[in-house]
Amino acid sequence: MRSVTRDTITQAFLDYCGPETDPRLKSVLESLVRHLHAFAVENNLTHAEWRKGLELLTKAGDITDSERNEFVLFSDVLGLSSLVDMINSPDEGTPSSVLGPFHMLGAPDLAVGGDMKGDNVGDTVIVTGTVCEPDGKPIAGAEIEIWQTADNGLYSNQDPDQSEYNLRGHMVVGEDGRYLFTTVRPSPYAVPDDGPVGELLHATGRDPWRPSHLHFIITAPGFRSLVTEVFPSDDPYLDVDAVFGVREKLIMIYEKQSAGDAIPDGLAAADALTDPYYKVDFDFVLVREA
Amino acid sequence: MRSVTRDTITQAFLDYCGPETDPRLKSVLESLVRHLHAFAVENNLTHAEWRKGLELLTKAGDITDSERNEFVLFSDVLGLSSLVDMINSPDEGTPSSVLGPFHMLGAPDLAVGGDMKGDNVGDTVIVTGTVCEPDGKPIAGAEIEIWQTADNGLYSNQDPDQSEYNLRGHMVVGEDGRYLFTTVRPSPYAVPDDGPVGELLHATGRDPWRPSHLHFIITAPGFRSLVTEVFPSDDPYLDVDAVFGVREKLIMIYEKQSAGDAIPDGLAAADALTDPYYKVDFDFVLVREA
Numbered sequence: 064m065r066s067v068t069r070d071t072i073t074q075a076f077l078d079y080c081g082p083e084t085d086p087r088l089k090s091v092l093e094s095l096v097r098h099l100h101a102f103a104v105e106n107n108l109t110h111a112e113w114r115k116g117l118e119l120l121t122k123a124g125d126i127t128d129s130e131r132n133e134f135v136l137f138s139d140v141l142g143l144s145s146l147v148d149m150i151n152s153p154d155e156g157t158p159s160s161v162l163g164p165f166h167m168l169g170a171p172d173l174a175v176g177g178d179m180k181g182d183n184v185g186d187t188v189i190v191t192g193t194v195c196e197p198d199g200k201p202i203a204g205a206e207i208e209i210w211q212t213a214d215n216g217l218y219s220n221q222d223p224d225q226s227e228y229n230l231r232g233h234m235v236v237g238e239d240g241r242y243l244f245t246t247v248r249p250s251p252y253a254v255p256d257d258g259p260v261g262e263l264l265h266a267t268g269r270d271p272w273r274p275s276h277l278h279f280i281i282t283a284p285g286f287r288s289l290v291t292e293v294f295p296s297d298d299p300y301l302d303v304d305a306v307f308g309v310r311e312k313l314i315m316i317y318e319k320q321s322a323g324d325a326i327p328d329g330l331a332a333a334d335a336l337t338d339p340y341y342k343v344d345f346d347f348v349l350v351r352e353a
Numbered sequence: 354m355r356s357v358t359r360d361t362i363t364q365a366f367l368d369y370c371g372p373e374t375d376p377r378l379k380s381v382l383e384s385l386v387r388h389l390h391a392f393a394v395e396n397n398l399t400h401a402e403w404r405k406g407l408e409l410l411t412k413a414g415d416i417t418d419s420e421r422n423e424f425v426l427f428s429d430v431l432g433l434s435s436l437v438d439m440i441n442s443p444d445e446g447t448p449s450s451v452l453g454p455f456h457m458l459g460a461p462d463l464a465v466g467g468d469m470k471g472d473n474v475g476d477t478v479i480v481t482g483t484v485c486e487p488d489g490k491p492i493a494g495a496e497i498e499i500w501q502t503a504d505n506g507l508y509s510n511q512d513p514d515q516s517e518y519n520l521r522g523h524m525v526v527g528e529d530g531r532y533l534f535t536t537v538r539p540s541p542y543a544v545p546d547d548g549p550v551g552e553l554l555h556a557t558g559r560d561p562w563r564p565s566h567l568h569f570i571i572t573a574p575g576f577r578s579l580v581t582e583v584f585p586s587d588d589p590y591l592d593v594d595a596v597f598g599v600r601e602k603l604i605m606i607y608e609k610q611s612a613g614d615a616i617p618d619g620l621a622a623a624d625a626l627t628d629p630y631y632k633v634d635f636d637f638v639l640v641r642e643a
Contacts, residue, residue: 065592066601069439072432075597081558088556091396096431098388103436106381113428113437120424124414134410138403141386142362146393147403149359266378268371302355307365311356 073100122259130220135164136260139306140269146307153287155197156350158310160292163278165218170208173232176329178245183230185214185247187340188317191327193240194281194347201240202349205283208233209244212275216252245332248317248341249275251298254305264305271305274298279347286349293345317341363390412549425454426550429596430559436597443577445487446640448600450582453568455508460498463522466619468535473520475504475537477630478607481617483530484571484637491530492639495573498523499534502565506542535622538607538631539565541588544595554595561595564588569637576639583635607631 067075076096080089102108123133138144144161152159173179180187194205210231212218219229236242253271256264264271276292294301294309295317301309320340326333327342357365366386370379392398413423428434434451442449463469470477484495500521502508509515526532543561546554554561566582584591584599585607591599610630616623617632 065599065604067432067435067439067597067599069436072436072439072597076432079557079559079593084557091398091402092557094392094396098392099431099433100436102384102388103433103440106384107440108381108437110437110441112381113433117422117424117428120410120413121417121422123410124417124424127411127414132407132411134407134414138407141389142357142366143389143393143403145357146359146362146390147398147400149357149362150393150397151400267369267374267382269369303369307357307362309355309357314355 069104073097119259119262122262126258131255132164133258133260136254136258137263140254140260140264142307144306148290153350155348156287157289157291157346157348158312159290160308160310160313161306162280162290163292163306165220166208166210166278166280167220167228167231169228170210170231170233171228173209173234173244174331175234175237175241176243176327176331177232177234178332178335179209179230179232180245180247180332181229183213183247185250187245187332187336188248189243189245189320189327189330189336189340189342190277190345191241191243191342192345192347194236194242194283194349195240197348197350201236201238202283202286203236203238203240205236205240205281205286205347205349206233207236207242207347208278208280209246210278211246211249212252214247214250216250243327243329245330245336246277248295249277251275251300269305270300270303272300273304273306274300274309276308281347281349283349285352287352289347289349291347293343295343315343315345317343359394363387409549409552412552416548421545422454423548423550426544426548427553430544430550430554432597434596438580443640445638446577447579447581447636447638448602449580450598450600450603451596452570452580453582453596455510456498456500456568456570457510457518457521459518460500460521460523461518463499463524463534464621465524465527465531466533466617466621467522467524468622468625469499469520469522470535470537470622471519473503473537475540477535477622477626478538479533479535479610479617479620479626479630479632480567480635481531481533481632482635482637484526484532484573484639485530487638487640491526491528492573492576493526493528493530495526495530495571495576495637495639496523497526497532497637498568498570499536500568501536501539502542504537504540506540533617533619535620535626536567538585539567541565541590559595560590560593562590563594563596564590564599566598571637571639573639575642577642579637579639581637583633585633605633605635607633 148159194202219225256271281289438449484492509519546561571579
């Protein structure tokens with residue numbers, strides 16, 4: 064187009080896309096550019112503001128490395144990551160929630176009933192439930208990956224004082240779909256706020272904190288994989304999660320237990336339980352692949 | 354918010370912004386997040402597509418350094434840079450156009466009538482016109498910065514074979530507002546397409562080329578500064594400018610001249626003109642500051 068104007072530039076962009084462009088790519092780009100242009104026009108965006116945006120992206124690039132991706136963090140604190148999770152989460156199953164940057168492949172096997180707490184400091188939690196279909200039918204052989212923070216709010220791959228796979232496990236459930244393990248109560252933690260994402264959080268008076276949670280990935284042949292996290296109902300940060308990961312259905316109740324209470328069958332660490340300890344019961348509902 | 358959903362996450366983001374948030378920042382962020390979320394929902398964005406977008410941003414960070422900013426280039430090829438120019442360009446004046454990444458401070462002085470071509474290879478062009486107000490009144494003492502590519506399509510700061518300030522000049526016009534200089538005809542060039550921007554251009558069958566142009570920054574006390582570029586009417590890339598910089602009013606006609614034609618008064622290089630040479634006449638209209 065020889066002469067673009069405010070009114071023709073969006074169409075000019077679309078006209079530039081050649082006939083060989085993948086239809087899905089073209090449609091996503093069309094939507095992206097319409098929104099981007101509308102954003103600039105609606106706000107009468109100044110050059111200084113445009114430069115500020117580019118400066119934040121450039122700083123995000125500078126701080127990003129193999130251990131930390133500031134673009135993912137921007138997506139998280141703007142609610143985009145959670146929205147993509149919700150868009151792709153089937154209504155009938157357990158809601159998905161953010162994967163986060165701390166997942167590691169290769170977690171050690173943990174038998175049903177096994178102990179993941181080891182010598183970690185903090186309150187003990189018994190976590191149990193069933194992996195099942197929406198009608199409650201157990202999914203035999205489902206695999207569960209679990210990872211979480213230690214009492215200091217750090218994951219093992221953030222903390223040189225933890226062993227490589229501390230508080231990470233991989234469990235295969237039996238015919239009854241039941242999972243069960245002991246662990247330490249996870250701790251809340253703040254997302255990194257020393258980069259451009261922090262600049263945004265500070266400028267808007269936002270909290271960098273996330274409520275404590277246990278991460279889970281549940282897979283089973285023939286079912287849609289579930290990436291999620293579950294939160295204790297008494298966490299002080301439930302209402303201000305910096306990355307918008309909390310869903311009503313992902314809140315679980317930590318029931319305070321004492322020595323007199325029934326201990327689930329098959330718990331390896333049963334004899335080591337000391338007051339107080341907690342028990343949470345949470346079922347994961349998987350949906351069959353289309 | 355304890356439990357965000359697809360329908361509440363945008364409001365949750367807005368509610369997170371504290372009362373101390375600068376009102377303009379809050380309003381721009383509100384618009385940004387509304388568009389970002391609507392974009393994801395409209396397209397039912399998949400996790401794979403979300404990851405692809407983050408991967409492109411991460412790659413842009415990797416390739417960005419002090420000499421090259423891939424985020425600016427993304428803004429350019431998506432039409433955002435040009436749109437911001439147009440939003441901030443007063444209708445009564447000469448349209449602005451992209452500054453680009455090749456401007457350098459400290460260009461050498463060039464007298465009115467001076468020669469910028471020196472020993473550069475290529476056709477000679479006489480460039481002249483007036484810096485004036487919308488009613489045609491000359492703006493005495495206006496300052497003009499000029500920069501352009503050499504015949505090989507490279508700017509001096511891209512090309513170790515050119516002297517530092519080759520084809521760059523700084524001119525102050527007299528009482529009549531008239532500017533005049535000789536230079537070499539600029540050449541088209543391709544924006545860098547070996548990074549993620551190139552990936553986008555290739556996937557959409559787009560040309561990385563920009564039509565040839567002369568860059569200008571015009572300043573005068575009491576007037577809004579003008580950053581612009583002017584294009585020859587016969588350039589083969591006028592209709593496909595990769596960065597959407599072409600405006601109807603920024604196209605100038607290169608008039609082919611021959612020895613018999615009148616040469617403007619005061620042209621330092623008048624005796625060195627050889628056939629063919631070109632003449633372009635282009636007035637810059639500045640608007641008073643509000």
